[in-house]
Amino acid sequence: MSIDHHDVREPVDVPDRDGTESADSNERVNPFAQMSRLGVLVLPIVWIVAWVLALTEVQASGYHSGQGFSINAIRWMLYLPAGWMFIVSGLMHTKFAKRTAAMIGWQTNGFQYELGFVCFGLGIAGVYASTHSSQSWIAVTIPTTTFLVFAGINHVVEMVRDHNYNPGNTFVCISDFGVPISLWALLFAAHIV
Numbered sequence: 001m002s003i004d005h006h007d008v009r010e011p012v013d014v015p016d017r018d019g020t021e022s023a024d025s026n027e028r029v030n031p032f033a034q035m036s037r038l039g040v041l042v043l044p045i046v047w048i049v050a051w052v053l054a055l056t057e058v059q060a061s062g063y064h065s066g067q068g069f070s071i072n073a074i075r076w077m078l079y080l081p082a083g084w085m086f087i088v089s090g091l092m093h094t095k096f097a098k099r100t101a102a103m104i105g106w107q108t109n110g111f112q113y114e115l116g117f118v119c120f121g122l123g124i125a126g127v128y129a130s131t132h133s134s135q136s137w138i139a140v141t142i143p144t145t146t147f148l149v150f151a152g153i154n155h156v157v158e159m160v161r162d163h164n165y166n167p168g169n170t171f172v173c174i175s176d177f178g179v180p181i182s183l184w185a186l187l188f189a190a191h192i193v
Contacts, residue, residue, distance in 0.1 A: 040103055040167040044174035046085045047182070050076040062131030070190035074137055077186065079130035081179045082144050086123030090116045103168030105158070122147065134192045141187060145180035152176030 053060070053076050060075035092100045093116030101108040122144050129136040152173050158164040187193045 040171045042088070043081070043085060043172055044178065047077075047081045047175045047178050050080040051182070053080075060130065068190065070186045074183070074186045074190065074192075075130045077179065077182050078126045078137060078140060081175060082140065082183065083123050083126030083130055085175070086119045086126060086144075088123075090119035090123060092116070093119060100168070103166060104172075105162075105164040105166035105169050118147070134190075137183075137187065138193065141180075141183045145183055148176045148180050 051073070054069065054073035057069075057072070058076075059065075060072050060079060063072045063075050093112050097108045097112050097116070101112055106112070122140070125140045126144065129140040155169050155173050155176065158169055184193075
């Protein structure tokens with residue numbers, strides 16, 4: 001089932017200066033609801049930010065001089081999109097489950113909470129791996145990329161089969177495929193796999 005963006009709006013009852021509600025108060029839109037619609041862009045933006053930090057040679061935590069571009073970039077990919085963004089995703093799928101489901105075009109259910117719990121675990125592992133050895137990078141990259149690629153395939157299937165073009169179902173594909181491609185390309189470039 002697909003819902004359009006109008007279903008996600010939440011009216012705000014704002015009293016006039018005299019304390020009464022204005023006639024057009026039901027037509028106003030909660031600014032937090034508006035911002036949450038932009039939240040779907042955070043995933044691809046964080047992936048891009050990780051690349052920008054690596055390309056501008058900002059040293060990631062755990063990086064030592066002389067390790068090279070690929071190692072620094074891997075650390076950024078694990079720390080930001082494969083780390084903190086998964087933690088934020090876990091929060092979105094648990095604490096803000098209904099709003100997150102609506103942005104994707106889903107209905108909230110128990111599986112969404114399970115998804116959130118998995119995201120917490122992957123994110124914590126990503127942050128941990130970003131400052132540790134290459135063995136931890138591979139150990140985190142395998143489940144992270146497996147999850148993201150199959151989630152991305154599911155989103156594409158929903159677009160084709162169900163015509164679900166909600167922003168949370170479409171824009172997320174950028175990072176669903178971009179992060180795994182980035183991680184594996186960097187692991188190969190660094191001769192770790």
